[in-house]
Structures are given as C-alpha cells and as structure tokens.
Amino acid sequence: MQLKFQGAAGEVTGSQVIVDVSTRRQHRRFLVDCGMFQGGRDADAKNLSPFGTAPKSIEFVVLTHAHIDHSGLLPRLCAQGFTGPIYCTAGTLDLLEVLLADSAHIQEFERRRAEDRLAAGRWRGDLPEPLYNLEDVGRCISQCRPIGFHRPTELTPGIRLSFVDAGHILGSASALLEIEEDQKEHAKPVTRRLVFSGDVGTRDRPIMNDPQRLQQADILVMESTYGDRRHRSLKETEDELVGIITHTMKSGGNVVMPAFAVGRTQEVVAILIDLIKRKRLPHLSIFVDSPMAAAASRITEAHMATLDPLSRELYAWAKANPNAVSLRYLTKVEESKGLNQIRGGAIILSASGMCEAGRIVHHLFWNLPSPQSAIVITGFQAAGTRGRALVDGARAVKLLGREVPVKAAVHTLGGLSAHGDQQDLLWWCGDFERPPAQVFVTHGEENAAATFAQCLKEKLGWEDVHLAERGKVYHC
Numbered sequence: 441m442q443l444k445f446q447g448a449a450g451e452v453t454g455s456q457v458i459v460d461v462s463t464r465r466q467h468r469r470f471l472v473d474c475g476m477f478q479g480g481r482d483a484d485a486k487n488l489s490p491f492g493t494a495p496k497s498i499e500f501v502v503l504t505h506a507h508i509d510h511s512g513l514l515p516r517l518c519a520q521g522f523t524g525p526i527y528c529t530a531g532t533l534d535l536l537e538v539l540l541a542d543s544a545h546i547q548e549f550e551r552r553r554a555e556d557r558l559a560a561g562r563w564r565g566d567l568p569e570p571l572y573n574l575e576d577v578g579r580c581i582s583q584c585r586p587i588g589f590h591r592p593t594e595l596t597p598g599i600r601l602s603f604v605d606a607g608h609i610l611g612s613a614s615a616l617l618e619i620e621e622d623q624k625e626h627a628k629p630v631t632r633r634l635v636f637s638g639d640v641g642t643r644d645r646p647i648m649n650d651p652q653r654l655q656q657a658d659i660l661v662m663e664s665t666y667g668d669r670r671h672r673s674l675k676e677t678e679d680e681l682v683g684i685i686t687h688t689m690k691s692g693g694n695v696v697m698p699a700f701a702v703g704r705t706q707e708v709v710a711i712l713i714d715l716i717k718r719k720r721l722p723h724l725s726i727f728v729d730s731p732m733a734a735a736a737s738r739i740t741e742a743h744m745a746t747l748d749p750l751s752r753e754l755y756a757w758a759k760a761n762p763n764a765v766s767l768r769y770l771t772k773v774e775e776s777k778g779l780n781q782i783r784g785g786a787i788i789l790s791a792s793g794m795c796e797a798g799r800i801v802h803h804l805f806w807n808l809p810s811p812q813s814a815i816v817i818t819g820f821q822a823a824g825t826r827g828r829a830l831v832d833g834a835r836a837v838k839l840l841g842r843e844v845p846v847k848a849a850v851h852t853l854g855g856l857s858a859h860g861d862q863q864d865l866l867w868w869c870g871d872f873e874r875p876p877a878q879v880f881v882t883h884g885e886e887n888a889a890a891t892f893a894q895c896l897k898e899k900l901g902w903e904d905v906h907l908a909e910r911g912k913v914y915h916c
C-alpha cells in the first residue's frame with residue numbers, strides 16, 4: 441500500500457491523501473478527502489497546481505466531512521476528469537451542497553471584483569482564477585453517494601468502508617477502510633485496516649455527539665490541529681462568554697462573533713440559549729447574519745434526531761419561548777446592512793470564521809473602531825488569515841480597502857473549538873487494542889503535529905509515528 445499526502449502536512453488545510461493498493465490482483469487508486477488550501481501566501485498557487493495524480497486514474501473518493509479544507513477541491517477534481525463516486529455521510533452531503541456552492545460564489549465574486557479594479561487601474565498582478573463554477577459543483581454533488589454510520593460497504597471488490605461519528609461537525613466521520621491486500625506470489629491476501637481519523641471533535645459539547653473511537657487500525661492517519669494545546673473547559677468558556685457579553689451590553693457596544701457558518705454558529709447559538717434558559721444571561725437579540733449559516737442551521741435541525749439530545753431540548757425550548765430569545769437569521773443583504781446602524785446591544789454571528797471574506801468583514805469594519813464593542817473569536821484561525829492577525833493583537837487590519845484601527849476588545853474563546861484538544865485526541869487514540877503498525881500525523885501546524893507525535897510515543901508507547909510530509913510517498 442502507498443500513501444501520498446497532498447496537503448494538511450505541517451498545516452491545517454488542504455487535506456488530501458492518495459492511496460494506492462493492490463487487491464484481488466487489481467491496482468486500485470482512491471483519494472481520502474480533497475480539500476482546499478486556505479490562508480497563507482501560497483494557498484492560491486497550491487489550489488491551482490495540478491493534482492498529485494491524473495483525476496481520471498482515481499476510482500473513488502472517501503470524504504470525511506464537508507468542511508472546505510477537506511472537500512473544497514472536489515468540484516475541480518470532477519471538472520478535470522474524475523467521474524467516480526464520492527462516498528460520504530448523508531449529513532455531509534447536505535452540507536456539501538451549501539458549502540461548495542458558496543465556495544464557487546466567493547471565487548466568482550473575487551474574480552469580478554478584481555476585474556473591476558483592473559478596469560479602474562487599481563489592480564496589479566494576475567487576476568484571481570476561479571477554481572470551478574456552479575456547474576462543476578452540481579456535477580460533483582451528483583457524484584456523491586451517501587453511506588450511513590456503521591454500515592460497512594464494499595466500495596470495490598476487496599475494499600470495504602465504514603464510517604463512525606467523529607463528533608466534529610454534522611455528518612463528520614472517521615473512516616475505516618478494510619483492504620484485502622495482495623501479497624507476493626501465491627501467498628494469501630491479508631486484510632489490513634487503514635483508518636483516517638478525519639477531524640475529531642470534542643467531548644461533552646453542545647449539538648454534536650461525542651466522537652466514537654475505533655479499536656483496530658494497522659495504519660492510522662491522525663489529525664493534530666490542537667495536538668499541542670489544552671482547551672478550556674466548557675464551564676470556563678461559558679463564564680468567560682457571560683463576562684464578555686454582560687460587560688459589552690452594559691457599555692453599550694455590540695458583540696461580534698466571526699463564526700464558521702457550519703457547526704460553530706449552531707453551537708454558539710445553543711450555548712447562548714442555554715445561558716439564557718439558566719438565567720445567566722438576560723434576553724438577548726441574536727442575529728445570525730449569513731445565508732450559509734441559516735442554511736446550515738436548517739440542515740442541522742433536519743438532522744437533529746441524530747445529534748446531541750440536550751441540544752435538541754434547547755432548540756425546542758427557544759422555539760417555545762420567543763420572549764426569552766430573539767434569534768433572527770438574516771439572509772437578505774439589506775437586513776445585513778441594517779445591522780451596521782446598530783451601535784449597541786446586538787449579538788452578531790457572521791461568517792467567514794477566519795474573517796477573510798463574507799459579511800463578517802462589514803461587521804468588523806463597523807465595530808472594530810468602537811471601544812465599547814467586543815469581537816469574540818470562536819474558532820481556529822489559520823496562519824496568514826485576518827482572524828489570526830486579530831488574535832495575535834494587531835492594532836489595525838485592512839478591511840474593504842482601508843486600514844481599520846482595532847479599538848474593540850478582542851477575545852479568544854479557545855474552549856469552543858470543534859476540534860478536540862491534546863487530551864481529546866489522546867483519548868480518541870487510546871481505545872485501539874494494539875498500537876497501529878504505522879501512524880501518520882497530519883492536519884496540524886508544525887509544532888502541533890510534532891508535539892502530538894511525541895505524545896503518542898511517550899504516553900501511548902506507539903513506535904512508528906511519522907509526521908506526514910507533503911508530496912512524499914510512504915510505503916506501508
């Protein structure tokens with residue numbers, strides 16, 4: 441078996457692994473995830489570079505979850521000749537339609553904006569090249585084949601796939617591939633288990649179930665986003681959030697929360713409802729200003745039966761008590777612009793989560809210069825993004841072509857991550873009956889990946905642990 445890591449090696453975006461195996465005397469090639477690179481100077485160039493193998497040569501794709509850094513290059517793969525099935529869960533498929541369409545819109549928008557600027561003599565250098573369009577997205581979606589959790593499915597003779605709940609976002613899965621691998625000459629085939637953790641969630645959090653663990657793996661590809669960190673507990677995070685909101689509401693400012701439309705927004709809403717229900721916060725006016733977050737919330741509610749039972753109750757309570765929570769989903773541009781007039785008293789959740797694009801840019805533009813307002817960062821901010829600059833204490837950021845001073849208080853709520861911390865990841869790895877023969881640590885910036893690899897060796901006694909390198913072929 442051969443694994444080639446095309447991304448998420450020493451960084452957290454661009455997840456994609458090319459797997460080559462020989463089973464039933466046939467060579468098979470498939471991909472696990474096909475994510476976009478996001479943030480950082482060379483992301484565009486990496487996204488535009490040719491795939492690590494001819495798309496036509498790929499038989500199928502296994503998709504662990506819908507986040508763009510795992511799925512965002514799929515339409516490009518299909519446009520360049522991949523015609524096979526894309527296996528994912530039903531929840532992932534529902535979210536994928538929304539996320540990929542949004543991704544195509546953003547690319548188209550950025551291209552048009554650059555063309556306008558070029559016409560006005562305000563653009564230097566190459567114009568951004570869209571990676572795909574809506575038509576490509578439609579074709580890609582039509583190639584998706586949903587598979588339920590815990591339903592071992594034969595993808596091709598000799599390769600079986602099972603998904604288990606990774607507890608990260610709706611539909612997120614860890615993938616177990618059981619591969620009947622040919623041996624030399626006349627020896628009998630040996631079944632080996634290739635496991636991809638996907639992104640692993642946290643335990644005891646709203647909306648999502650706890651991640652499920654696997655007991656057997658011969659080869660493990662393991663994420664390490666927060667492999668070097670501990671999150672605060674949910675209780676501490678709630679206390680902090682109550683403190684920030686109470687203080688900001690008293691000072692007459694707004695609380696602006698850049699939040700990933702999928703997952704984080706629904707989680708924050710659930711936490712706010714819970715805090716109001718427990719009377720730790722007063723009545724709040726919450727605006728979810730993102731058409732995608734609104735769509736993701738609808739999809740989440742449609743899948744509620746499969747999600748965390750406590751959150752189900754909270755959402756039901758909020759619906760039954762409209763006087764306690766004013767929760768509005770804004771989809772129209774005029775409604776969004778209306779928020780810019782509100783100087784205080786609003787909780788605004790908007791995307792994108794790393795402050796790079798979308799309506800959040802406008803809310804930051806209006807609220808960052810206000811010392812009364814608070815910006816609450818609720819998710820991981822990749823190096824090179826505007827959100828990271830805010831977390832790192834930038835005194836000004838460029839927004840809508842202007843230098844905007846950072847006068848608002850910027851808070852980071854680390855405890856709300858959809859990614860497990862070091863403890864969660866070690867817990868997830870701790871249920872294997874035997875150490876996997878080979879482990880590849882991926883999806884972490886260099887320090888996180890290296891620290892977590894060391895942890896696996898020291899705490900679990902695992903021996904063969906590699907830091908996955910981009911473009912390198914590993915023989916397993």
Ligand SMILES: [Zn+2]
Nearest residue numbers: 505507608639
């Ligand atoms: Zn993810």
